[in-house]
Amino acid sequence: MAFKVEQALxxxxxxxxxxYATNSRIQEKAIYRTKxxxxxxxxxxxxxxxxxxxxxxxxxxxxxxxxxxxxSEVLGIVGDLRRRLEQxxxxxxxxxxxxxxxxxxxxxxxxxxxxxxxxxxxxxxxVPHYVVGAPGxxxxxxxxxxxxxxxxSSYSLMWLSQVPQGLESEQGVPLNKGNIYIAxxxxxxxxxxxxxxxxxxxxxxxxxxxxxxxxxxxxxxxFLGRKSEHPxxxxxxxxxxxxxxxxxxxxxxxxxxxxxxxxIDVKREGERNHGLYICLGPVAxxxxxxxxxxxxxxxxx
Amino acid sequence: MAFKVEQALxxxxxxxxxxYATNSRIQEKAIYRTKxxxxxxxxxxxxxxxxxxxxxxxxxxxxxxxxxxxxSEVLGIVGDLRRRLEQxxxxxxxxxxxxxxxxxxxxxxxxxxxxxxxxxxxxxxxVPHYVVGAPGxxxxxxxxxxxxxxxxSSYSLMWLSQVPQGLESEQGVPLNKGNIYIAxxxxxxxxxxxxxxxxxxxxxxxxxxxxxxxxxxxxxxxFLGRKSEHPxxxxxxxxxxxxxxxxxxxxxxxxxxxxxxxxIDVKREGERNHGLYICLGPVAxxxxxxxxxxxxxxxxx
Numbered sequence: 001m002a003f004k005v006e007q008a009l010x011x012x013x014x015x016x017x018x019x020y021a022t023n024s025r026i027q028e029k030a031i032y033r034t035k036x037x038x039x040x041x042x043x044x045x046x047x048x049x050x051x052x053x054x055x056x057x058x059x060x061x062x063x064x065x066x067x068x069x070x071x072s073e074v075l076g077i078v079g080d081l082r083r084r085l086e087q088x089x090x091x092x093x094x095x096x097x098x099x100x101x102x103x104x105x106x107x108x109x110x111x112x113x114x115x116x117x118x119x120x121x122x123x124x125x126x127v128p129h130y131v132v133g134a135p136g137x138x139x140x141x142x143x144x145x146x147x148x149x150x151x152x153s154s155y156s157l158m159w160l161s162q163v164p165q166g167l168e169s170e171q172g173v174p175l176n177k178g179n180i181y182i183a184x185x186x187x188x189x190x191x192x193x194x195x196x197x198x199x200x201x202x203x204x205x206x207x208x209x210x211x212x213x214x215x216x217x218x219x220x221x222x223f224l225g226r227k228s229e230h231p232x233x234x235x236x237x238x239x240x241x242x243x244x245x246x247x248x249x250x251x252x253x254x255x256x257x258x259x260x261x262x263x264i265d266v267k268r269e270g271e272r273n274h275g276l277y278i279c280l281g282p283v284a285x286x287x288x289x290x291x292x293x294x295x296x297x298x299x300x301x
Numbered sequence: 302m303a304f305k306v307e308q309a310l311x312x313x314x315x316x317x318x319x320x321y322a323t324n325s326r327i328q329e330k331a332i333y334r335t336k337x338x339x340x341x342x343x344x345x346x347x348x349x350x351x352x353x354x355x356x357x358x359x360x361x362x363x364x365x366x367x368x369x370x371x372x373s374e375v376l377g378i379v380g381d382l383r384r385r386l387e388q389x390x391x392x393x394x395x396x397x398x399x400x401x402x403x404x405x406x407x408x409x410x411x412x413x414x415x416x417x418x419x420x421x422x423x424x425x426x427x428v429p430h431y432v433v434g435a436p437g438x439x440x441x442x443x444x445x446x447x448x449x450x451x452x453x454s455s456y457s458l459m460w461l462s463q464v465p466q467g468l469e470s471e472q473g474v475p476l477n478k479g480n481i482y483i484a485x486x487x488x489x490x491x492x493x494x495x496x497x498x499x500x501x502x503x504x505x506x507x508x509x510x511x512x513x514x515x516x517x518x519x520x521x522x523x524f525l526g527r528k529s530e531h532p533x534x535x536x537x538x539x540x541x542x543x544x545x546x547x548x549x550x551x552x553x554x555x556x557x558x559x560x561x562x563x564x565i566d567v568k569r570e571g572e573r574n575h576g577l578y579i580c581l582g583p584v585a586x587x588x589x590x591x592x593x594x595x596x597x598x599x600x601x602x
Contacts (some may be wrong), residue, residue, distance in 0.1 A: 053445045091445035095433060100409040108401040108436035130444055133434040135409035143431055144354045144392035290544060 025156045027066050034154065034222050035073060041275040042077045045150060048083070054078070054149045055214075059138045061096035061155025063103035066113045070152055071096075075118070079127045097142060100135040107133060121284045122246045137161060139204050143212040150218055151209055157202070157223035164197035166190075178248055181229045181240040191231045239259065328367050330454045335455065335523050336374060342519045343378045346451060348386070350517045355379070355393045355450045360439045361457025362397035364404035369415045371453055372397075372432065374579040376419070380428045393430040398443060401436040408434060438462060451519055452510055459505070460525035465498035467491075476522050477551055482541040483532045492532045 046054075056074055061067045071094050082089050096107060111131055118126055136142050138153070139161040167176050167190060176183070176190040209219060226233065347355075357375050362368045372395050383390050397408060412432055419427055437443050439454070440462040468477050468491060477484070477491045510520060527534065 053448065073545070093445050093448070100412060102409075103406065104409055104434065105404065105406045108403075108405055108434070111401060111436060128445075130435070130437075130442070133405065133409070133436070134431075135412060135434070136431075144394050144429075147354065147394070 008070070020131060027062075028069065030222055031066060031069050031073070031154050034220065038073060038152070038220050039077050040148065041218045041220050042074065043081055045216060046078060046081050048089075049149070049216045050085070050087060050090075051090050051149060054090050055095065055143075055147055056092055056150045057095040057097060057143070057148050057152065059097045059153035060159075061098050061102070061107070062156075063098075063106045066154075067096060067107055068110070070154070071114075071129070072118070074150075074152075075122075075127050075129060075265070079122070079125055083125075089127045092127055094129060095134040095143070095148075096131065097134040097136065097138060099137060102135070104133045104135065138208070139201050141208050141211070145211050145237045146214045148209075148212045148217060149214055150220075151213070152220050154222040155224070157205065157221055158225075160194075160197050161201045161204075162197070164192035164193040166196070178244060179241075180244040180247065182237060183241055183244065184232045184237075186232060195231070305398045314409060328363075331523055332367060332370050332374070332455050335521065335596060337513065339374060339453070339521050340378050342521050343375065343451065344382055346517060346519045347382050347391075350450070351386070351388060352391050352450065353389075355391050356444075356448055356515075357393055357451045358396040358435070358444070358449050358453065360452060360454035361460075362399050362403070362408070363457075364399075364407045367455075368408055369411070370398060371455070372415075372430070373419070375451075375453075376423075376428050376430060380423070380426055384426075390428045393428055395430060395432045396435040396444070396449075397432065398435040398437065398439060400438060403436070405434045405436065418423070421518070439509070440502050442509050442512070446512050447515045449510075449513045449518060450515055451521075453521050456525070458459065458506065459520055459526075461495075461498050462502045462505075463498070465494040467494035467497070479545060481545045481548065483538060484542055484545065485533050485538075487533060496532070501515070515600040 057071045058067075061070070074092065074094070078090065078092065081087075096104075098104070134142055138156070168174055176186050179186055179190075181195055182191050213219070226237075233239075327517070359368075359371045364373070371575075375393065375395070379391065379393065384386075397405075399405070435443055469475055477487050480487060480491075481494055483492055516521070532538075
């Protein structure tokens, strides 16, 4: 593939109508629903360590209202705990992580407004904290050894680090033609290729976090899975199916000259009607990608 | 003043012709010239602590080639030292700090290219490191207590945190009319107002860093001063004088409707011919600012 997912992949920046910031309700709900789990995990960690300083990392923070939602929840939980345990408030250093293409400018420029709001809301009860941005792929090392107390990640770990290898036959024939993920008509090799990519990615993720976590630290990871054993069933596969159809229809009507822009633009667009942002980075590009690669090769001949 | 300096002040983002990235040769030279001081400071710190992990902060990192120049220098110095002392390489965590309006997106997106270049250049000798962005004013707390080994700041500490108070008489008459900083014709009250602002700012700066520095830590701070005792002499005052003239000429020809845009734009423009970026955030706005404030007041009547 000509694309490097880490460079190209990001949610739509800014705060406009099609931005991730205004289209991230599902992700917001997920954070609220997992709050009890977050509370238990942080209570356990805090009660055990009673740290003077805590390092908390949000992996895949994106750029929008949910970015600070996690910060608020952790501050609230730790604030309540330390009062209940009659401890001096710890200082919390938050690292907001996402790929380098994420709109960190928007995050940082919203930070002052957020801090002001928190100060007005909590007053003296606000736990002292510092927010920084950590760009990079979580499928690799991001922090020095033993420096992180708590990792949080919501709705991020289902994105793969790259388009899986093995989506073509030995003769170079696309095996998943017309699809952008595992679909009803995907052959078993394609299913295996995606599963294998996820296994490799998740293994790298866990090894990296294992080294970075300090003793007594913890993690809460929330990401999409499927209830059925059949890999092509479930709502997500259906959504990807629809999106693949739309993409194919677009690609079939396009000239070579605009294909490359389409691919990039589609990556930046959301599936707004479903309230779910679908980014095509981590999935196969099928015909659109093939056409784009051919275009590039022809240009460089 | 209607402006909050912390929100509005930043170097010109991106990498275009008028960007800070392409107009920062003086700042680059300053970093090269202070390298021996940096070497001595880091050698002392490293030799004393032999840390497994080091936290290094660059205050006022901006967005351009110099941003990574400091990272490279520290990596080179520590790499040489640890080999000379036959130590395992430490892990270095770099915090690049600037105001939230800085173009951190540009910094983060350049990071991958930089890392690739460093890996090719240094290979196995490259000291493991992680780069993050810390938005916020250094005239206040930025990090938890005792967590930073080394602070570096070059060409940043001469910017004040705000326009000084006391640039108007008790009757509201501007005392420094036509100027944007201390000038030949500035009355003693104006000189005192700027000096007092610097004293307050620098004191806050030192108190904050004192708390954040870990035991055995150090700092290298480079910023503009003046050789003469007379506050209006020196090249900088001359440059500000020219800029004030240009501003006044512009303001006198403008209608009220465009004044506010001019003020904002001038903040984003550089004095390219002198290779020195002059940002008007931290200095007095004199007639332009007064006119702008009057405009806003009239609108809200």
